[in-house]
Each structure stands twice: as structure tokens, then as C-alpha cells.
Amino acid sequence: MTGWISDFMNHPATYLKSGWLQISVSNLIVIVLMLTVFALAVFVPFPKDKEDHK
Amino acid sequence: MSEMWTAKLRNKWQKNLPIEKLLPDDQPAYVASWIYVFGVLTLSALAMIIFSGIILAFEGPAWYHISDVGLFTNSLHFWSVQMFFVFMVVHLWGKYWMAAWRGNRFRTWATGAIAFVASIATAFTGYLVQTNFDSQWISFEAKDGFNSMGIGAFFNVTNLGQMLLLHVAFLPLILGVITVIHVLMVRRRGVVPPIDAEPSVSGAGR
């Protein structure tokens, strides 16, 4: 129950650097995921209702 | 009309938030987008945080260092928090681009924004009570910010007992109350109509 890939997770993170900007790959994944999820939520069609209630 | 405070409160509640609004079985036809699920997902993540947090509270702050079940419970807490913020931010972005404060819904927006800020404060105290290297580091670093504003005089991030109590009692209580008010306001005012919807166009139905 300690996590099947927790060995991998407990190693020093990789950091991406560009000038003063620096971010861990994990944080980048979370932020990109957040933006992607937002874009998908807006643009992926929502299933249509079969019948109107009223 | 009754002069009784109790009756006044009840009448006001029934007028503004009858049970049909609180637990609706229909909603406007325009509520048809995946963006609408992120509010309830945020609430669900909060429920998971509270559930795993209660188990952690029963066993004490050092349990997860020595127990596999403890570490698993701590992991549930940790990942629920990560999801909570992801869902909440997507919800916030969605509501911003919908200009969801239109039609007397300013207070709905404001309570949501306050809940966001309160969540950050609550999560921060969580990081301080991990009783591991991370909390050693964070408390040493964060004290300077709070001290610089004089806040450190009564909110001492290096005091584990104080942070633990605030994290499991006071801050969740505040966040919970704000969240309940936020949700009740959403139910009371209803979901904001589309930006381009107008009374005269067909489908608006009047």
C-alpha cells in the first residue's frame, strides 16, 4: 500500500529551466493537465438530452 | 405577518430557497457542457479530503510515517487535495468565461473566490503538519512572510500544535461554512443564462 511506483516518485525530480523560469516536470504535468481539461470541457460536445422535461 | 424572528427567517428561507430549488429535478436547457461538472467534482474532492482527513485525525499526525495503511490514507488525502485544486481552478476559469456573476450573482462569485483563498490557507497549514522534512523547510521559510506583516505574532507557523489545531478544526470549519453558503447561493439564484441569450429570442420562452 506504499505505492507501486513510489520508488520512482521518491527520486529527485527533474526540473525544466529557461532563464528565471524553472518548473518541476510534475508541476508542469499538473498545469498542462489543468489547461487541457479546461479546453476539453469547453469544446468536447456534451451528450444531448433525448427528451425535454417540459 | 408574524413578528417572530423565527417565523421571519423561515418565511424568508421558504421564499428564496424552497426545497424544489435546493434539490431540483430539472434545470435550464442551456446547462449542457462538461464545464458544469467541475463544481460538483470540486465538492466531491473536498468530501474525500474531509473523509481521509478524519481517519488521519483519529490516528494522529505521525501515524503515516510508520504504517502502510497510514501512508495510503495520507496518499488519499494528498491526491484528493491535488484534484481539489485542479477541479476548483477549472471551475473558476469556467465561471469567469461565462461571466457567471451576471444577474445579481456577485455574491455567488465572491463566496467562491473567498473559498479559493481559504482553501490555499487550509492546504498550507496541512503542509506544515506533515511532521517531515517538507514541513521543517516550509515552516522555516514561511515564517518570514507572516512575521513581516506582524501576522507571525499570533499565527506562528513553527508551532506544530497551533498549526495542527487550525488545520483540523478552525480552517476546515471556515472553509466548510463558506462552501455551504456558496452552494446555497448557486441553488437560490440558479445557473446563469448564456451571455448571448435574450428575452426576445426564441428558446428563451417568454
Place this chain on the structure above:
Amino acid sequence: MSVSKEAKHAFDAAPWTGKTKRYDIVKEGSIAVAFVAIAAIILSLLMGSPDETPLTFKGWAVSNADNFYATAVQELAGTSGSATYGGPYNKASDGLNVGPFWLQKWAGVTHPVDTVNEFVISPLSTQVMSTDIASALATWKAASATQKQDWATAYDDAITKVEGKLSDVPAGAYGPVPALAKGLTDMAKGGALDAALLSQGGFFQTDNTKQILFFGDGSYLDDAGTAANLQGGTWGMMNETGRYPGQAWLWLYSFWYQIPPFNNEESAPIGANADAYIMFIMGALSLGLILIPVIPGIKSLPMRIPIHRGIWRQYYDANGIKRRKK
């Protein structure tokens, strides 16, 4: 066709009387809870959560005895970060300010910290010790305040002069200070200092302020923070130990620490008081977030950038609603 602002507002505010559809709020909530619970269980089973063992004084004194020793001398001389901090620990400095606001100073000393006695003398006094350290302690306790200060300052200056290389420190009028520092270092190496600083002479203890302050005065914690990429100047506020995601939601708070003048302690007044200025800025921005609906420009952006056409596409298409003219 366009309606007046007032009519649109009244329309938005009124209860919806148009088309509706079935909505099972309880079912929706149940599915959401189940989804989140399953996701949390899977993530937890896969990755666990971060938990790096805390550092100890023992670890510090064993791995870098000279640095610990020099820090102990600083605590006695009153030159350590904690001893010179100011509020809420002592009055050694005025602390940070934003213009005429000296909030740190005004809030007063609410958690008094006496680095000489609480970090060095009292913990040492709890130990069964060798005769030379016992006599050093007796000499220290019997000396006048000025004498103590002179000894400690002379030794601290000497160590600073040789840049911490203890073997190069020339002989001098240091009194019992070297023996005290040696005694505390040995005590820390054995692990006894961790316990003594925690208990502070009592039994129950829930406040780690003194431990954390002393711990941060040396290079041990700082080096560990650098190694784990946690330093504030390199976005450390957002980071977590290991490969776990950190507090990504603090990106904006962390951002200010990366840019001038906030990232330059030498630049007065803002850089030198960056902690206070950034708190003010974030307070103002948080207020701004709450007040977005009344901030000109920002409140009308959603009408200009038509992301809402995607969100309400079904409704707009079904009713043939074109973009609204301004």
C-alpha cells in the same frame, strides 16, 4: 436584435422560464463522489505520497560538525539569524516595513527567543558532562554580561575571519566559549540536543519554534532545501520533495520572488522588504479576484473573447443565436 443593458440584467436575474430538462442532482453528486474516490484510490495505490524523514540536530552535527560548532558560537555571540531577527522573537532589529508600516515591529515580541540560554546554556546544563565543560559552564554562569559578550564576540569574529576553518582560529581571549561550543556539538552528535531542545525542560511539547529557528541558523537545512529544489528564489514554494507535484496553486505568489526588484535583497526599499511587499501584493490580488465582477475591463473580457460560444454551443445552435452586438 439587441436589448438594453437593463433588460438583459433583469433577464439574467429572473428565474428561468424557458426550456428545461431533467436533472438528477443527487445522482450527479453520487457519480462525482464515486469518480473522485476511485481516482484518489488509484493515484494513491500507484504513487503513494511524499514523506521525507525530518532532519535532526544529530544529523547536522555529525555531517558538518564545524558548521554546527560555528553556529553555536553565533548563538552565544548574538550574531545568528535568530538572534538578530527582530519581532516576534526579540527586539534585535526592526524587521521589515512597507513604507510607513512597520507591522513586524508593531506586532511586538510574542514568542521571545533567547538564543544564548535557550539554544546553548540550558540544553548543555541538562547533561551529565565532562569536567572541562562543567567548569566552562560554571565560568560562563559566573561571568558578567559584558564579559560573556566580549568572549563570545571575540571568538565569533575570529571564526568569521578564517571563514569557518576552525583549525586556523588563533588563540585569544575567548573564555569558556570554545568549550561550550564543543560541549554542545558533542551533545548534538549524540542526539541529546534534539530531545533537550524539544522538551525545553518540560514534559509535553507542541511548539517547535525554537528548534526550527536554531536549525535554520546553520547551513544544514539550507543546503538540504537547495538540494531538494525548495529555495524560494527558484520557485521552491511550488515544489514538493521527490517527484510529487507541489503547490502549483502558489505559482503567482512564488512568481514575485523570481523577478527584480523582489529577488534582490540589496535593493531598497522593495527588495530588502520583499516578503512584506509580496504579501501586500498577494493580498491585493486576492481581493481583486473576489472583486472581478466589478473591475472594468476584466469583467467584460468574457463577452469579448467568446469562449462562452463553446460552452453554450448546444443552446446557441438550437436557438440560432448569433453573437450579441455590443
